Amino acid sequence: MRNMKNLKTFFGKYAIYFVLFFEIVFFSIASPYFLSATNFVNVLRQTSIVGIMAVGMAFVILTGGVDLSVGGVTACVGVICAKLMISGWNPVFAILASLAFSALVGIVNAFFSHEFKLNPMIVTLATLQILEGIAYIVTGAIPVYGFTESFKVIGQGHVGSIPIPIIIMIALYVIAYIILKYTKFGQSIYGIGGNEEAVRLTGINIRKNKYSAYVLCSVVTGIAGIILLSRTNTAQPSAGSGYEMDVIAGAVLGGISMSGGEGKITGVFAGVLVMAVLSNGMLMMDVSEYWQWVTKGIVMLAAITYDRILKKG
């Protein structure tokens, strides 16, 4: 009786890791090509863009908000950086300038959702529209390409045999882990998502923390946008479309509660991996893309329902 209960809490706590484990076992049996070091690196590389964005998203959702504009940020950062480089800017300055732009987006998102107490879902839906519009206006809907060779390194380079995007992603997870667990900012974020009014009355500056979370989310997304640009070597105004769903799905699968205040960054990483392994495995099994969508949706529903049932029990 007692042991059963412990088992249940154990499974509840680590549900996402079990899902990941079973996924890997399943695909290893189903496809002979799945279980290999190359494929493993491949999965990580493919997921690095979403994986990086999920780090920033986790911060915003933990405060009790959400950021739907990440796809727009990815696109805008890409085209701005590309246009600047084409017009002769040094890539480093082009990158810094486009990241500064992403920070500005974060400020705008925080400004409207915090100062006017608007629903962040609606605010960021609006900024998403604006950003996507800007991306098309800036490019005239024509892809931009022709950057210097050195710019490719970010998205396509390796350190040893490990692709640089993976290194950046892992570094960001480590930093996020430390921030959330050990710093004043991280702990305040958790508190704000749990009960904003109670936290305000303890003297913690809500405004500062919320702005920081949104800016962090946008800038981290900006970094993902740069990596994407470097990897594809072309700036497409449509580059970011649909990312918000993958990113939020990863975070929520990983146990970040949409009402804020709960969840761990390690879980987010696992959540993102679950989705990535699923795509990769199905690809290896020659499942058509449309069936992949259906399957992903079902896994998502199953995982969050399972989580909820265990938490309640």
Place this chain on the structure above:
Amino acid sequence: MDAKNSILSLRGVKKQYEGAPIPAIEDITLDVGYGEIYGLVGENGAGKSTLIKTIAGAIGLTDGEIIYKGGKLICKSPAEAINKGIGVVYQEFNLFPNLTVYENIFFGIEIKKNGFLDRKQMIRKSQEILRQLGFELDVTKRVSALSPAYQQATEIAKCINHNVELMIMDEPSAPLTEKEVGKMFEVVRKLNQSGVTIIYISHKLNEIFDLTDRISVLRDGHLVHTFRTEEVTEQELIREMVGREITEIYPEKDFRSGEVILKVENLTGAKVHGVSFELKRGEVLGFGGLVGAGRTETMRLLFGADRKTGGTVYINDKKAEIDSPTDAIQNGIGLIPEDRKQQGLVLNKSIFFNCLLPSIGKYSRSGFIRFKEARSDIGKLYDILKVKAVNQGQLVSRLSGGNQQKVVLEKWLLRDCEILILDEPTRGIDVGTKQEIYQLIKDLAAQGKAVIVISSEMPELIGVSHRVIVMHEGKITGELKGDEITQETILTLAS
């Protein structure tokens, strides 16, 4: 009393929460007779709320059985319980805040006409029931917009409307003023006379003695004794509850006046009109008045929690700009808010986390928290306040009501403020701990700190304050010192 002529019998009831090392209640056997008013008392965390939640089906039992009107009772939810005639007025209100008053009252038993809801009829009947209870209110208002007294009236009205035969009340008087308590008593007595059996939980023993026929004492999850009310004294009851003798609840007052630490001039806000007062080091200043007098509002303005429209605050003779709680805390002011759930705690976080929040800056170096230091300091206070929990890591939502209140106190004591404002500090706290809190207040003052206490409990206000300021409709109506502080003088000034 035996099971036959009892409306409710418990036999060996046990409840162990998931993940808890020991049961919250164990081996509870008792019988409640038809038409009785049955009192339940015990320290914070003794298991009173747990007991009634198992009866009402809000949580499942681990062992034992419940017999209701001669048959075995199995309720899987409070909704099922109320349909079987068992209604509960919870310590934590249990209404749907986003529904209107009448929708709550008719929840699950809506009146229908031709398949559609008959709103007119429900509104009319709801108004009728509430009027009988002595409340006039707009029943189409949302419950979230009501004051605690009206929310409670709605809960009772819901019970009446469902024709309950057994009504269980968990600390119903805690959110009410003395006058409202009087009114609630009338209602309870009336219901009882019409045949409703009542189980009544409270930390206020005078209420228990006033109202009940029999009293059971819970200690550490066990039923230690059941008395006939007329056969027991308050002293004996307290001894059973806390296991020791408590003769004097309030420590002796000694006020060695220090210099003025706080001076408030013409403080003005939405519900506060030109409030001025001074506070000295070493002083305990009480604020008296009826609900709506503007005491809480005054303190929230002073603390920067609400926007003030006028007034100046001086701290140590220097003008202080306080526009937010952050400013207030930097100026050495702390506020323990009256509503622990909404304003005092992050419920789904640990005791440790909650205690750390106000002091998070104090325990951080360049943004990093020094957990070890914090943990040891919090641990010390935790022992002093005797928070009943598995450890500091326990979620606050899993503490009993009184223990949650202790956590709110603890987090502000840890902050070590020069000026501490306590708004209803002992709400829901047991006798033994109350005494300890009064001693703590006295100690703070003796250390040269300044304390402001708001309380709706007259004896408490009189018992701890060196000086009392009385407010009415947002203005100060008078000030009382020393022997002038009595129930009568306060009441005269309060209205």
